[in-house]
Each structure stands twice: as C-alpha cells, then as structure tokens.
Amino acid sequence: MRINGAPVERGDEILTPAALDFVADLQRRFGGTRDALVAARAERRTEVARTGRLDFLDATRDIRESDWTVAAAPEDLTDRRVEITGPAEAKMAINALNSGARVWLADLEDASTPHWANVVSAQVTLADAVRKKLTYSAPDGTAYRLREDARLATIVMRPRGWHLPERHVVVDGRPAVAALVDFGLYFFHNARELTGRGGGPYFYLPKLESHLEARLWNDVFIHAQDALGIPRGSVRATVLIETIPAAFEMDEILYELREHASGLNAGRWDYLFSVIKYFRDVGPDFVLPDRNGVGMTAPFMRAYTDLLVRTCHRRGAFAMGGMSAFIPSRRDPELTEVALAKVRADKEREAHGGFDGSWVAHPDLVPVCREVFDGVLGERPNQLDRTRDDVSVTAEQLLDVASTPGEPTAEGLRGNVAVALRYLEAWLRGSGAVAIFNLMEDAATAEIARSQIWQWLRNDVKLADSGELVTVDLVRRMEDEELASLRESLGAEHFEAGRFGDARALFERVALSDDFVDFLTLPAYDLID
Numbered sequence: 001m002r003i004n005g006a007p008v009e010r011g012d013e014i015l016t017p018a019a020l021d022f023v024a025d026l027q028r029r030f031g032g033t034r035d036a037l038v039a040a041r042a043e044r045r046t047e048v049a050r051t052g053r054l055d056f057l058d059a060t061r062d063i064r065e066s067d068w069t070v071a072a073a074p075e076d077l078t079d080r081r082v083e084i085t086g087p088a089e090a091k092m093a094i095n096a097l098n099s100g101a102r103v104w105l106a107d108l109e110d111a112s113t114p115h116w117a118n119v120v121s122a123q124v125t126l127a128d129a130v131r132k133k134l135t136y137s138a139p140d141g142t143a144y145r146l147r148e149d150a151r152l153a154t155i156v157m158r159p160r161g162w163h164l165p166e167r168h169v170v171v172d173g174r175p176a177v178a179a180l181v182d183f184g185l186y187f188f189h190n191a192r193e194l195t196g197r198g199g200g201p202y203f204y205l206p207k208l209e210s211h212l213e214a215r216l217w218n219d220v221f222i223h224a225q226d227a228l229g230i231p232r233g234s235v236r237a238t239v240l241i242e243t244i245p246a247a248f249e250m251d252e253i254l255y256e257l258r259e260h261a262s263g264l265n266a267g268r269w270d271y272l273f274s275v276i277k278y279f280r281d282v283g284p285d286f287v288l289p290d291r292n293g294v295g296m297t298a299p300f301m302r303a304y305t306d307l308l309v310r311t312c313h314r315r316g317a318f319a320m321g322g323m324s325a326f327i328p329s330r331r332d333p334e335l336t337e338v339a340l341a342k343v344r345a346d347k348e349r350e351a352h353g354g355f356d357g358s359w360v361a362h363p364d365l366v367p368v369c370r371e372v373f374d375g376v377l378g379e380r381p382n383q384l385d386r387t388r389d390d391v392s393v394t395a396e397q398l399l400d401v402a403s404t405p406g407e408p409t410a411e412g413l414r415g416n417v418a419v420a421l422r423y424l425e426a427w428l429r430g431s432g433a434v435a436i437f438n439l440m441e442d443a444a445t446a447e448i449a450r451s452q453i454w455q456w457l458r459n460d461v462k463l464a465d466s467g468e469l470v471t472v473d474l475v476r477r478m479e480d481e482e483l484a485s486l487r488e489s490l491g492a493e494h495f496e497a498g499r500f501g502d503a504r505a506l507f508e509r510v511a512l513s514d515d516f517v518d519f520l521t522l523p524a525y526d527l528i529d
Contacts (some may be wrong), residue, residue, distance in 0.1 A: 103271025242267025
C-alpha cells in the first residue's frame with residue numbers, strides 16, 4: 001500500500017499501519033467484485049437506451065412475493081423523525097450533533113469533496129465525535145463544544161459511492177475503492193468504541209443501482225465484523241434509493257442486507273439526476289421541465305415514494321424522507337418565512353404519506369421537521385405499523401415522466417448554468433455543500449443542472465418563455481453573462497483568485513460534450529490535489 005496524499009493534521013492518528021492493513025485487505029477481497037458491478041452498470045444502461053424501458057426483475061419475483069423482514073432496529077435507531085445532514089467538518093458536526101435531531105448523517109459523499117485533507121480530516125472529526133470529545137475554536141475565538149444537557153444525534157456515516165476511486169490510497173499499484181477507504185477507516189477506528197457504548201457502526205449507502213451491489217456491501221460488513229471481532233449484526237445500513245434502477249429493486253436490496261438493514265431513504269435529488277441520465281437519449285417523453293419545478297407530487301415521484309414506504313414497512317424497515325433544499329437566512333426574516341413554509345409543507349407530505357422521519361440541512365429546520373412528525377407520530381417512535389396496503393405501483397407509473405407538469409424555460413436554463421458554475425468553482429476549492437440562491441446545493445443538485453442541459457440540447461427543446469431553441473451557443477452566452485455578473489459582484493481580484501476558469505471548462509465538459517460523463521465528480525477529481 002502507498003499513500004500519495006500530503007500530510008494532514010492528526011492524520012497519523014487515522015492512517016495507522018493497522019488501519020491501512022485493514023483497508024488494503026478490504027480492497028484485495030472486494031475490489032474486483034466492485035469493478036465488475038460498476039462495469040455491469042454500463043451494460044444495463046445500454047439496454048435501457050435500446051429499449052427505453054426498465055422493469056421489475058423476473059428472477060427475483062419470489063423475494064418480492066414472499067414474507068420476510070429485516071433485523072429489528074437497535075434502540076438508538078428506532079426513532080429517526082429528524083435527521084440532519086452535512087459534511088464531517090468540526091464546526092458543522094458539533095452544530096448537527098447538538099441540534100436536537102435524532103440522527104446526524106455525517107456525509108463523506110455529496111456534501112464533501114475528495115480533496116485528501118477533507119478525506120482524512122473527516123475521519124478525525126468522526127473519531128472525536130464518537131468519543132464525545134469533539135471541539136472547535138473559530139477564528140473569532142468562539143468555542144464550540146458538544147452539549148452535555150441533552151441527547152446528541154446518533155451518527156450515521158455516508159461513505160462515497162461504488163463508482164469513485166481514491167487515488168491517494170494505492171493498493172497493489174491501483175487506486176483503492178473510495179467507498180472501502182471511507183468505510184474501512186471509520187469502522188476500524190470506531191466500531192469497537194460504538195458497540196461498547198451500546199450503539200454500533202451505522203451507515204447510509206449511496207447510489208446503489210442493484211441488489212448485487214447491496215450484496216457486496218453485506219459481504220463487506222460480515223467480513224469486517226468478523227475480522228475485528230465485532231458481533232454480527234452490529235452494523236446497520238440505510239440505503240439511499242436515489243437511482244432509477246434501484247427503485248425497481250427495493251425489496252431485493254433490503255433482502256440482501258436483511259441482517260444489517262435499517263431502512264431506505266428517498267434520495268430525491270440524485271433520483272432526478274438518475275432519471276435524466278438513464279433516459280437521456282430515449283426521447284422527449286423523458287425530458288423534464290425546469291428542475292425547481294419538479295416537485296414530489298409529480299406522478300412518477302409520488303409513485304417512487306409511495307412504493308418506498310410500502311416496501312419498507314412491509315419488511316419492518318424505516319422509510320426516510322428526503323432533503324428539502326430550502327435553507328433559512330438569519331439576515332432575511334421574510335426569506336426565512338418563505339423557506340420554513342416550504343419545508344413544513346414538504347415534511348407534512350412525507351409524514352402523512354407514512355415516512356418515519358426526514359432530512360434537514362440546517363439546525364434551524366430541525367424544530368419544523370420535528371413538530372410536523374410529532375404531530376403525526378405522537379408518542380410513537382415511528383409508523384412502521386402503517387403498511388400502506390393501498391399502494392400498488394407499476395413500472396409504467398415509475399417511468400411516467402411525461403405527466404410531469406411544466407415546461408423548460410429560459411429562466412430554468414439560466415438557473416442551471418448559474419448554479420453549475422458557482423457550485424463547481426466551490427467544489428474545486430474543497431466545498432461540497434454550498435448555499436446558492438438560498439438553496440443548499442451539493443453534487444446531486446449540480447448533477448441535475450448539468451445533465452438537464454445535456455438532455456435539452458439533444459432533444460431540440462424550445463424554451464416556453466422565450467421561444468428560443470436550446471443550443472450550445474445559447475448556453476455559452478449565458479455562461480458569459482453569469483461569469484461577468486460574478487466578476488462584477490465579487491470584484492476582479494477576488495474573481496481571478498477563484499477557480500472560475502476551471503469551473504467553466506469542467507462545466508462544458510460535463511454539460512456540452514457529445515459523450516455523457518456518468519458523474520461530474522470523476523473529471524472534477526482530476527483537477528484537484
């Protein structure tokens with residue numbers, strides 16, 4: 001094994017010889033299977049491009065139709081009515097753990113970036129958080145500490161997806177799988193501590209596309225627990241159903257992980273990106289309107305969330321709602337009032353639809369989400385008893401994108417360009433969760449913006465408000481205008497000190513090139529240390 005990254009403060013506490021041996025063992029045991037499964041994704045997508053269709057699997061019909069349940073949840077995961085998400089940075093971690101949310105999703109994936117300093121420092125933050133000794137001193141002298149007067153949020157860590165490499169960790173001459181690096185370091189340093197405190201190592205698994213990918217995670221869990229002498233079943237995993245193929249395999253994914261499964265989450269933003277990506281070249285029936293106009297009440301989105309609740313509760317697993325992108329502004333009460341109303345409406349839809357809890361991205365939103373779910377749950381920790389027997393979802397309903405109300409507009413196109421440029425510039429500087437136009441943007445929402453532009457360009461989309469055809473020249477004109485506006489607002493010196501030139505080149509690579517890049521983070525990774 002070779003570590004290519006520069007030294008990181010306290011990194012020697014994480015990158016110990018024993019921990020690295022554990023990661024190398026995971027890579028050697030499971031890296032080849034991961035490679036094959038990622039290659040299989042491309043084969044399946046090619047078939048979808050040919051047929052324009054996905055369906056439930058005939059080979060696994062028995063799993064869907066038979067009676068079985070997942071393992072009972074541990075005590076600290078039975079009530080998940082509010083979960084707060086964010087990167088594992090010390091200040092944000094303390095605020096999340098102190099927020100009153102039941103769970104903190106410590107995000108090493110879309111809300112972070114793979115700069116080596118971020119990868120290692122996130123593990124330092126998590127190790128301190130697990131041991132309840134996390135502190136932070138702000139530049140202005142403000143001290144942040146974990147509260148002792150109330151329950152801290154339960155930590156659930158999200159590693160990176162199967163598709164990403166970790167080029168700073170090289171095993172037998174090849175970059176390690178990023179998911180195995182993130183999982184391995186966290187599990188090695190914290191599993192015994194967590195189980196000793198009566199909890200366990202809990203995970204959110206992102207971007208799975210099949211039950212076979214869930215099976216691989218289950219194999220990793222079993223081996224890791226056995227290798228370190230951790231009792232089997234200590235691991236609990238919640239799977240984000242944020243790809244369209246995974247929506248057709250919810251039962252199968254839970255079945256593969258049933259000894260370790262805790263639930264499924266409706267990862268709405270990546271799900272929209274996946275729908276666009278999978279059906280990008282199938283035709284106009286899969287062209288979505290402006291991204292901000294695609295709500296959870298759209299027929300295909302409602303089918304997806306109803307099926308998720310039905311599947312989870314039938315199997316004794318928790319159904320977790322997604323994240324509303326609206327964020328409050330403490331400097332603008334009027335804007336905050338609008339944001340809170342939108343978040344409340346979103347959470348009410350989820351709570352009344354049978355979800356057991358939901359996500360927020362800011363501590364100020366915790367009380368809103370908690371109040372809504374308190375109103376539905378009362379003293380109950382969840383609503384697993386609400387089995388949604390009224391739900392019966394077909395493949396046609398999951399794929400009914402054409403019924404989504406709205407049309408592409410010039411305002412929507414400009415919004416996609418503006419968000420993508422701003423987000424990519426911040427990402428290249430090391431920020432994965434960025435407030436833009438009073439919305440919390442991460443890699444998933446940026447993926448929607450750039451993939452929607454790619455799709456509109458190739459489907460002769462005419463913008464409803466301007467009558468213009470979406471062309472490369474039109475997109476580039478909007479780029480010019482947005483960057484000129486940024487230069488004026490930021491000042492020439494600050495603008496030139498940023499990475500807007502690199503962001504523009506990256507945007508054009510992932511939004512305007514003839515070939516479609518599966519994940520923007522892959523070419524973006526080549527532009528950072």
